[in-house]
Amino acid sequence: MLRIENVGMRFGGLWALKDVSFEVERGTILGLIGPNGSGKTTMMNVISGVYKPSEGEVQYAGRRIADVPTHDVCHLGIARTFQVVKPFANLTVRENVGVGAMYGRLGAKRSARDAFARTDELLEFVGLARVAGRPASDLTIPDRKRLEVAKALALDPEILLLDEVMAGLNASEVDEALHLLRTVNERGVTLIVVEHLMKAIMSISQRIVVLAEGKKIAEGLPQDVTSSPAVIEAYLGARYVKRQAAERERKAAAPPAEPPA
Amino acid sequence: MVAVPKPRRGAITGKRWVFLVSLGLMAGLLFVPAGHSDYLNLTFRNILMYAAMSYGWNLIGGYTGYISFGNVAFFGIGAYCSAVLSKAGVDNLFADVGLALIVNALFAVAVGLPILRLRGHYFGIATLGVALGLTDLASNLDFLGGSGGASIKQIGEAHFTTYYYAMWAVTLACMIATFFIARSKLGYAFVAIRENEEAAQVLGISPTRYKVTAWAIGAMMGGAAGAVFGAANGFIDPPTAFAVDNNVFPIAMAILGGMGTASGPFIGALLLSGANELLQQHFLKLHALFFGGIIVLMILFLPRGLMYLVGLRGGMRRWLSDLAVFRV
Numbered sequence: 001m002l003r004i005e006n007v008g009m010r011f012g013g014l015w016a017l018k019d020v021s022f023e024v025e026r027g028t029i030l031g032l033i034g035p036n037g038s039g040k041t042t043m044m045n046v047i048s049g050v051y052k053p054s055e056g057e058v059q060y061a062g063r064r065i066a067d068v069p070t071h072d073v074c075h076l077g078i079a080r081t082f083q084v085v086k087p088f089a090n091l092t093v094r095e096n097v098g099v100g101a102m103y104g105r106l107g108a109k110r111s112a113r114d115a116f117a118r119t120d121e122l123l124e125f126v127g128l129a130r131v132a133g134r135p136a137s138d139l140t141i142p143d144r145k146r147l148e149v150a151k152a153l154a155l156d157p158e159i160l161l162l163d164e165v166m167a168g169l170n171a172s173e174v175d176e177a178l179h180l181l182r183t184v185n186e187r188g189v190t191l192i193v194v195e196h197l198m199k200a201i202m203s204i205s206q207r208i209v210v211l212a213e214g215k216k217i218a219e220g221l222p223q224d225v226t227s228s229p230a231v232i233e234a235y236l237g238a239r240y241v242k243r244q245a246a247e248r249e250r251k252a253a254a255p256p257a258e259p260p261a
Numbered sequence: 262m263v264a265v266p267k268p269r270r271g272a273i274t275g276k277r278w279v280f281l282v283s284l285g286l287m288a289g290l291l292f293v294p295a296g297h298s299d300y301l302n303l304t305f306r307n308i309l310m311y312a313a314m315s316y317g318w319n320l321i322g323g324y325t326g327y328i329s330f331g332n333v334a335f336f337g338i339g340a341y342c343s344a345v346l347s348k349a350g351v352d353n354l355f356a357d358v359g360l361a362l363i364v365n366a367l368f369a370v371a372v373g374l375p376i377l378r379l380r381g382h383y384f385g386i387a388t389l390g391v392a393l394g395l396t397d398l399a400s401n402l403d404f405l406g407g408s409g410g411a412s413i414k415q416i417g418e419a420h421f422t423t424y425y426y427a428m429w430a431v432t433l434a435c436m437i438a439t440f441f442i443a444r445s446k447l448g449y450a451f452v453a454i455r456e457n458e459e460a461a462q463v464l465g466i467s468p469t470r471y472k473v474t475a476w477a478i479g480a481m482m483g484g485a486a487g488a489v490f491g492a493a494n495g496f497i498d499p500p501t502a503f504a505v506d507n508n509v510f511p512i513a514m515a516i517l518g519g520m521g522t523a524s525g526p527f528i529g530a531l532l533l534s535g536a537n538e539l540l541q542q543h544f545l546k547l548h549a550l551f552f553g554g555i556i557v558l559m560i561l562f563l564p565r566g567l568m569y570l571v572g573l574r575g576g577m578r579r580w581l582s583d584l585a586v587f588r589v
Contacts, residue, residue, distance in 0.1 A: 088456035
C-alpha cells in the first residue's frame with residue numbers, strides 16, 4: 001500500500017536519511033523505532049509530504065508522494081500527528097477537530113454542520129467529549145495527544161502516521177492509548193507508529209523497522225528485531241556489544257571462579 | 262449517556278449577542294440623516310467608511326493572521342474606479358461599487374499570489390510597498406488626473422443623504438458577510454491558517470488558496486467603501502485616495518474592537534472615530550498623541566481587543582495569565 005524506495009533526505013551536508021526502503025501492507029501496524037536523531041520524524045515528514053525526499057521515492061497507491069502538494073496528501077488518505085503537538089490554541093477542541101473533518105479526505109462532501117456531527121462522534125471515540133468546548137490551549141498533555149489523534153482521524157485516513165503520541169504519558173494512559181490505536185486499526189486504518197516506549201511498540205506492532213543514523217539497520221518481527229546485534233549496538237553502543245560478546249566467550253571458556261573465601 | 266457540554270460559542274466570531282447589539286446600533290445609524298445636519302452625515306459616513314475598511318482588513322489580518330499595512334490600496338483603487346466611470350459619463354453608485362468589486366478582486370489575486378508567500382514583517386512591508394507603489398502610479402497616470410487629481414460628478418441635491426445610505430449599506434454588507442464567512446467552512450480555513458499554517462496544511466487546507474481568498478474578499482470590502490467615498494467626495498487625488506490615516510485607522514479599529522471577530526471592527530470604528538472627533542475638537546495639536554497612546558495601551562493590555570473582555574470568564578486572574586501568553 002505504501003512503498004518507501006531508497007529514500008534519502010539531505011539537510012545541507014547532513015544525510016538525515018540515506019537509502020531507506022520498506023513497505024507497509026494495508027491493515028497492518030508498523031513500528032518505526034530508533035535512537036534519538038535516527039531520522040524517524042524525518043521519515044514521517046517525507047511520507048506525509050512535508051519534505052520532498054532528496055533521493056528515492058515514496059509511493060502510495062501507485063502515486064509518487066513527492067508530486068503531491070502537502071495539503072493534498074491527506075486527500076489521498078494519509079494523515080499524521082505531530083511529535084510536537086500543533087493545536088489551534090485559540091479554537092475549541094471541537095473546532096480543532098472540525099477543521100480536519102471539513103478539509104480532510106471526505107471534507108469536500110461535508111457541510112460545516114456535517115463536519116461537526118462527525119467531529120462529535122470522534123470526540124466521543126477518543127474520550128475528549130468532556131472538554132469539547134474548551135480552548136485547546138487549556139488541555140493537559142494526555143488530552144493534547146488525544147486531540148492530535150482526533151484531528152488526524154477527522155481526515156478519514158486510510159493510513160495514519162503517529163509520531164510519539166505516547167511520549168509523556170503514564171502507564172495507565174499508555175494502556176488507554178494502545179487500546180485506542182488497536183481499535184482504530186481494527187476499523188481498517190493502517191498505522192505507522194513512531195515511539196520510544198519499547199514495551200508499547202513491541203506489543204502493538206506487527207512489523208518493526210529500526211533506523212539508526214538515517215539508515216535502516218533492521219526490519220522484522222518485534223522479537224527478532226530486539227535480539228539483532230545491530231539494533232543492540234545502535235541503542236547501547238558498540239562497546240556494550242563487544243563486552244557482552246567477550247563475557248559470553250569467557251563464560252564459555254571457563255566456569256565462573258569461586259568467590260574468594 | 263454522558264451529557265456532552267455545549268461547545269463554547271464565540272471562539273470564531275465573538276459573542277453572538279454582541280453582534281446583535283452591533284446590528285441594533287447599525288439600525289440606529291439609519292436615523293442619522295434625520296438630523297438634517299451635513300456635519301453629522303459626514304462624521305457618521307466616515308465612521309461607517311472606516312468600519313467597512315476595517316472589516317476588509319480584519320479578514321486577512323484578524324482572521325487569517327497576515328498583518329497587512331497596505332489595505333488602503335484597495336480603498337484607493339475603489340475611489341479611482343468612481344473617478345474613471347465619472348469621466349466616462351457613468352454616474353451611478355451601483356456601477357461604481359460594482360466596478361470597484363471586480364477590479365479589486367482581480368488586483369488582489371494578482372498581487373496576493375506572490376506576496377502572500379511572505380510571512381510576518383516581510384508580508385507587512387510588501388503590502389506597504391504595494392500601497393506606496395500605487396500612490397506613485399496614480400500620480401503619474403494622466404488618465405487618472407495625475408497628481409492634480411480627478412473630479413467626480415455629484416448626484417442631485419440631497420447627495421449627503423444618498424451617499425450616507427450607500428456607505429451604510431456597504432458597511433452592513435461587510436458586517437453580515439464577515440459574520441457568515443466566519444461561521445462557514447471558509448472562515449475555519451482562515452482561522453486555522455492564522456493559528457498554525459503547517460498544521461492547517463496537513464489537515465488539507467491549501468494555504469495559498471485560502472490566504473488569497475481572504476485577501477481578495479477583504480479587498481472588495483475596502484474597494485466598495487472607496488468607491489462610495491470617491492463619489493461622495495466629488496474629487497480624488499493620490500494623497501486622499503491612499504492617505505496614511507486610511508491605512509492606519511482601520512487597523513487600529515480592528516485591534517481595539519477585536520481582531521478576528523464579526524463585531525470588533527464596527528465597535529472599534531465607533532469608539533476610535535468618536536474619540537478622534539472629540540480629541541480633535543478639544544486638543545487639536547495633541548490628538549495624534551492621544552491616539553497613539555490608546556493604541557499602545559491596547560497592544561500592551563488588551564491585545565485581543567474589547568471583544569476579548571466580553572467573552573472573558575475567570576476575571577482578573579485569567580486576564581493576567583492570558584496577558585503573559587502574549588509576552589513570551
